Amino acid sequence: xxxxxxxxxxxxxxxxxxxxxxxxxxxxxxxxxxxxxxxxxxxxxxxxxxxxxxxxxxxxxxxxxxxxxxxxxxxxxxxxxxxxxxxxxxxxxxxxxxxxxxxxxxxxxxxxxxxxxx
Numbered sequence: 293x294x295x296x297x298x299x300x301x302x303x304x305x306x307x308x309x310x311x312x313x314x315x316x317x318x319x320x321x322x323x324x325x326x327x328x329x330x331x332x333x334x335x336x337x338x339x340x341x342x343x344x345x346x347x348x349x350x351x352x353x354x355x356x357x358x359x360x361x362x363x364x365x366x367x368x369x370x371x372x373x374x375x376x377x378x379x380x381x382x383x384x385x386x387x388x389x390x391x392x393x394x395x396x397x398x399x400x401x402x403x404x405x406x407x408x409x410x
Contacts, residue, residue: 302346303330306390309401315340326369339385341371343407346392355391356402364409 307317315333322329331342343363345355371387389404 302392303344305346305392305399305401306342306344307331309390309403310342322370322374324370324373326373327366329367329370329374332374337384339383340388341367341374341385342388342390343367344390344392348394350393355393356389359389359391368409 303320307320310331310333311317313335315335317331317333318339319332320330322332329341330344331340333340333342343359345358347353347355347358367387371385375383375385386405387407387409389407391402391404393400393402
């Protein structure tokens with residue numbers, strides 16, 4: 293399966309998970325010069341930026357291991373641009389990471405909330 297299709301499948305799994313947990317999805321695959329934010333959602337009054345890492349095999353490491361410093365730097369810049377463009381610089385927001393790994397023919401989803409990547 294091509295990487296774009298694998299990524300889209302992971303994002304759809306994460307989107308379904310979030311909506312089933314009362315998140316309101318505002319955007320999917322929001323892009324700017326620095327990169328892409330996979331999902332942007334609201335839970336209560338908190339704006340949540342969600343990075344999704346999906347692995348259909350552990351051949352190249354786990355989904356969590358793919359959230360490296362390079363990705364974090366581009367994500368931080370993208371979030372700052374989003375906040376500036378939407379006049380929400382002082383809003384209450386957080387970064388969440390959803391990791392999906394395929395183990396024994398089933399998907400294991402782990403939701404890390406309030407990721408600190410400063």
